[in-house]
Structures are given as structure tokens and as C-alpha cells.
Amino acid sequence: MRLQAADPKTLAGEFLQAFGNQNALLTAGDRERCNTMTIGWCQLGRLWNLPVCTVYVRPERYTYQFMESHDYFSVCVLPDGEACKQTMSLCGAQSGRLVDKVRECGLTLRYGAGDAPLFEEAALALVCKKLFVQDMAPACVTAGEDKILPYYGKKGGWHRIYTGEVVEAYTAIKN
Numbered sequence: 001m002r003l004q005a006a007d008p009k010t011l012a013g014e015f016l017q018a019f020g021n022q023n024a025l026l027t028a029g030d031r032e033r034c035n036t037m038t039i040g041w042c043q044l045g046r047l048w049n050l051p052v053c054t055v056y057v058r059p060e061r062y063t064y065q066f067m068e069s070h071d072y073f074s075v076c077v078l079p080d081g082e083a084c085k086q087t088m089s090l091c092g093a094q095s096g097r098l099v100d101k102v103r104e105c106g107l108t109l110r111y112g113a114g115d116a117p118l119f120e121e122a123a124l125a126l127v128c129k130k131l132f133v134q135d136m137a138p139a140c141v142t143a144g145e146d147k148i149l150p151y152y153g154k155k156g157g158w159h160r161i162y163t164g165e166v167v168e169a170y171t172a173i174k175n
């Protein structure tokens, strides 16, 4: 399969379906250095009348450093299957500080707007430009405190929210 550029608006349905049901790879960096990790939290929508994608990254992730130092990031959904499961599992358990996850998973890098790294193996990919960044905080939990606060803070730092304008979309075509 190969990725081809597509209009994000015409793919909105497909993207919503994919992101609502599958984990994805969040990747940031440039042609020199980059890192990727599995994400489960991801939303697509509209903000300030722009198409946006929002992701959540804990500060202790290696990926966080790349999200901070770069203006663009990508979100890739891989085709469902065994390879996808293994990649999601490795990229969600190992840190790029210790493992070259791109090489380990046999992923092929390509670059989109702002030199954002993304993967040729993706079924769907979005390239986003950071638009809004904010930290999640206990004081902002307004409901379900008993469900969230007792466990959430214990697992690590509170996530930083990154909302990016969707500047490019890609979909896989068969050769």
C-alpha cells in the first residue's frame, strides 16, 4: 500500500470511524530525529472554524519532548492486523529513549508539512500544526471525580493537551 494525499473534509467519516475504534501512532520530530508512541486518546473536530485533531501526552513520555520542540505532529492509523497489534504494543510499552521503535517495527518514514514524520504503512494519516496547548489539571475535573481522581494522578503526570490544525490528510491506495 502507498499513502496518497487526500482532502481531510472528504475523509472525515473514515477518520472518525478509524479514530473512534483504533489506537494510533503519534509521531513528532523532523528528518533528523523523531519519536513515535501509541495513543488511545485522540479527537477530531472543529475549533475556531478549523479542522482539528487533539491528542494528550504525559510529560514523562519521550515523545513529549518532540511535541514541545516541533510545530507539527502526525497521527497515523495502521491497517488492522497482526503487524498493527505488535506495533501498537511495542510503541505503547517501550520508550524511544531506549529503543528505536521505527526501526524495530519496520516502519517506513516519510515527511509531510513542516517535515512532520509519518508512516508509509498507515491506512490513514493526518499531519497537524499545533494550534492550542494546555495542561490537564485536577481542578478542571468537574464530574466523575470518584472515577477519575483516585487512579489518574497515580499513573504519572497529567497529560498535556495538544490541539493541532489538520493541514494534511493521507489515505492508503493499493499498488
Ligand SMILES: Cc1cc2nc3c(=O)[nH]c(=O)nc-3n(C[C@H](O)[C@H](O)[C@H](O)COP(=O)(O)O)c2cc1C
Binding pocket: 023, 035, 036, 037, 038, 039, 040, 041, 042, 056, 057, 058, 060, 061, 062, 063, 064, 088, 089, 091, 092, 093, 094, 095, 096, 097, 159
Ligand atoms: C493502547 C495504549 C494507548 C496509549 N495512549 C496514550 C495516550 O493517549 N497518551 C500518552 O501520553 N500515553 C499513552 N500511552 C502510553 C505510551 O504509548 C507509552 O508510555 C510509550 O511507551 C511512550 O513512549 P515514548 O517514551 O517513546 O514517548 C498508551 C499506551 C497504550 C498501550
